[in-house]
Amino acid sequence: MSLFGEQTKPAVPAAKPALLLNDGEQQQSSPLLEYWRIVNAKKWGILALGVAVAAVALVTTQAMRPTYRATAEVLIEANKAKVLSIDEVYGGVGSNREYFQTQAEIMKSREVALRAIKKLKLWEHPDYNPRLEKPPVHQPLLDMLGMERKPQPQWNEDLLAAAVYQQIALGKDLNIQLVRLSQLVNVSFDSTDAKVAADFANAVGEAYIENDREARFKMTQQASDWLQNRTKALRESLEASERKLQDYRERMGVIRVDSTNQFGTAKLIEEVTQRLVEARMRRAEAENAYNQIKNSKIQNLNSIPAVIRNPLLLDAQRQLADAERKHADVSQRYGPEHPRMVQSQAELSAAQENLKRQVTAITSSVTNDYEVARATERSLEATLGQARGGAQADNRKNFELAVLEREVASNRQLYDMFVTRAKETAASQDLQSSIGRVVDYAEVPELPEAPKKAQITLMAFVLALLLGAATALLRARLDNTLKLAGDVENKVKQPLLSTFPMLDKKQRQQAATLSQQDPHTPFAEAVRTAKTGVLLSDIDQERRVLVVTSSLAGEGKTTTSCNLALSLSQNKRTLLIDADMRRPSVAASLGLDPHAAGLSDLIAGTKQLADVLQQLPGSQVDLISAGTLPPNPLDLLLSRRFDELLATLKQQYDMIIIDSAPCEMVSDAVALAPKATGMIYVVRAGETAAPLVVKGTRRLQRAGGHLLGIVLNGVDLKQAERYGDYGTYGQYYGNYGAPAKK
Known part of the structure; x- marks a missing residue:
């Protein structure tokens, strides 16, 4: 029984907790679909943001001052025409990309820009006149603080051109663009004045060509002056070397016969050597005959070849043979006392005596020949020794002479080359080839380049949509x-x-x-x-x-x-x-x-x-x-x-x-x-x-x-x-x- 007078029943046991949904039971959607749903839910707000930003962009572009762009086309010569027979002072240029990129950077240089600014006197235009520069916004505050104002410069053309250049450089109004696969360069300039844009683009192209021509002229003039001074020094050096060579020739008594033998010593040695060889051969023959005679007995001299080959001996032997034959014939017919026999005996004895005399004379002749040959050989050897000693001295003289001649030739060649170059360099000052030319001059543009109102408005609209969508996604994630x-x-x-x-x-x-x-x-x-x-x-x-x-x-x-x-x-x-x-x-x-x-x-x-x-x-x-x-x-x-x-x-x-x-x-x-x-x-x-x-x-x-x-x-x-x-x-x-x- 309960306190309310009713019978109570056992309490129903608590139900078990419901099972949670598993990950597989949950409806999973792709991230892209989820992103689309988030963006779709905020689409009107995103569109409103896009329209508002586009309207602001349109109003802003309407208030902006239009900018005009003019473009001039300049041709850069890869291989410059050569009027002279020598290379130009600049040296050879290649048609590679580095060369054209270098020329484009030169075209962007301060010197070229200043030359164009001065040519147009761009500071006279209100947009570029630095003299019209307004004081800074905080200038009244500086005046209240008692700070001195920055003094105004004493304007001249150089300062005005430099100030205008700073405006152009900071604003990046000048654009130099290489045309791909060509030798052309597009020179573009942006300005709020269409005529200024065209004039300055053309002026930059012409200033680039003039600046290059003037720079090469200055370099040629400097080279010419240097060559002239160098040629004078070389001429003095050549004259000094020639005088030194002539003094040496006169001092040494050198008479120039040919280029290979200045003193004739070589020819003398050659002739003496040849005669010495011949004398030695004669001496050897005479010595051989002398030794045979010296070592032989008197009765055997007839058998010596040198004696036998003598024509006088041969004639004496023939006479002896005739006398012996005649004596033999007479001895057979007559007796010893017969006059013919006596005469024959006398002729035979005379022939025998004649033969002996011839042999003795030949022997003495061979000995004399041997002595003469030996004396001649010794004389030639002494002469050859003296010639060789003189040849060494002549070689030293020839060496010094060759050194002096080479120095003269080298100085003369260097002098001739410098004289030629000096004349050519001096002549090149009158005619200089151009590094390029303006192919297409810029014309005054009719339509502004910027601002691109439709493009800016569209981009602002798209960016606002993206920003709005990103904001919606971020808020959804957060x-x-x-x-x-x-x-x-x-x-x-x-x-x-x-x-x-x-x-x-x-x-x-x-x-x-x-x-x-x-x-x-x-x-x-x-x-x-x-x-x-x-x-x-x-x-x-x-x-x-x-x-x-x-x-x-x-x-x-x-x-x-x-x-x-x-x-x-x-x-x-x-x-x-x-x-x-x-x-x-x-x-x-x-x-x-x-x-x-x-x-x-x-x-x-x-x-x-x-x-x-x-x-x-x-x-x-x-x-x-x-x-x-x-x-x-x-x-x-x-x-x-x-x-x-x-x-x-x-x-x-x-x-x-x-x-x-x-x-x-x-x-x-x-x-x-x-x-x-x-x-x-x-x-x-x-x-x-x-x-x-x-x-x-x-x-x-x-x-x-x-x-x-x-x-x-x-x-x-x-x-x-x-x-x-x-x-x-x-x-x-x-x-x-x-x-x-x-």
Whole structure:
């Protein structure tokens, strides 16, 4: 028996917590699709930003002063024409890219720009006149502080040109561009004056050519002066070397016969050597004959070859032979006393004596020849020795002579070359080939180059769209609140029970009973969706206790409790309990007496159940209000009397809906979690942070609460349609409050 006089039944065991959706069960969408939905939701704001920025850009470009661009085309000669027989002083130039890039940089140089500025007297134009420079904005402040002003310079052409050059250089108005695969250079100049743009572009091209010609002329003149001075020194050196050579010839008595033999010593040595060889041969022959005669006996001299070959000896031998033959013939005919015999004997003796005399004479001749040959050989050897000694001295003289002659020849050659170059360099001053020419002079442009109004406006529009889209994506990434249905499952990992649309001001005044008063609104449909979810959860359990809570106050848990109770009362016996005994609001929302006795009085025992029950007009919902505010509501909810009361009420009602206090602020909902068969967590769309919801739901589940799902309250259906969620609401219902079309 309970304290209310009714038999209590065992409390129904708490239902198990609902299973959370797995990652595979959640509807995953691609990041690109998610980005598109975010951008699509903010498309009108992004477009408005783009239009506003484009309008500002258009107004700005309209206020800007137009700039004109003129372009002159200059041809750079890769191989300059050569008028002279020698290379130009600059040396050879190649047709490589480095050469043309160098010429382009020269064309950008300060010297060329200053020459063009001076030629046009560009400082006379108001846009470039440095004398019209306005004082700085802070000049009055400097004057107040007593600071001296910067003195104005004494302007002349050089200072004016330098000041104009600074304006051009800083603004990058001059542009030099090489034309690809050609020897052409485009010289462009931007100016607010179309004529100045054309004139300066042409002036830069002409100044580049004139500057090159003048520079080469100066270098040629310098080279000519140097060659003249050098030639004079070389001429003096040549004359000195020639005088030195002539002095040497005169001192040494050298007579130039040919280029190879200055003194005739070589020829003398050659002749003496040849004669010496011949003398040695003759001496050898004479010595051989002499040795034969010397080593032979007198009777054997006739057998010596030198004697035998002598013609006188041969004649004497022939005479002797004739005398002997004649004597033999006579001796056979006559006697010894015969005159013929005597005569023959006398002739024979005379022949024999003649032969002996010839042999003796020949022997003496051979000896004389040997002595003469030896004397001749010795004389020739002495002469050859003297000639060789003289040849060495002559070689030294020839060496010194050759050195002097080579020095003279070298000085003469160097002198001739410098004289030729000096004459050619002096002649080149009168005619200089041009490094290039202006192929196409710049014309005065008719249309401005900048600002490109349409392009700038379009770019500003596109950039604003990109910036707006990026801002929307960034805000969406930084926003951790729950806005749409997909956020519940993606960020909180909890099932979604229903989504309540955002209400207008009139609807908020009757929000607690809106589903009953206007059943055709999207709000009423959302309440019926929540009702269906509740009925389909734990369908076998007939009697249920539902606790409705939220993270913070003002998220719509009371509205949810009241409307859900009204909807369930159409099929079930329903009791609505206001368990928020700190800031009760159910009775006031339903138009009942908020000060009537209620739950706190019933638990305390000061009132009976019949005393606290209130009937909601026009419905079958019974209400137990919060009653008298207790000092500690949590103690009442944790008491045994509250458990007994809940068990008694479950016997009388099919559905008991308890409106609890927010779980983030107090622990009342945590205390009610194990006593309920199901819990509904209400979240305000766009206001409640996802981590706060995760924290609250986990606290309830750890306490044993069975979370049926989350009700997302205050959803902007128009924004949801832009994000791709709940599109059927807008298509089916149209405007709020209109009957459904069939």
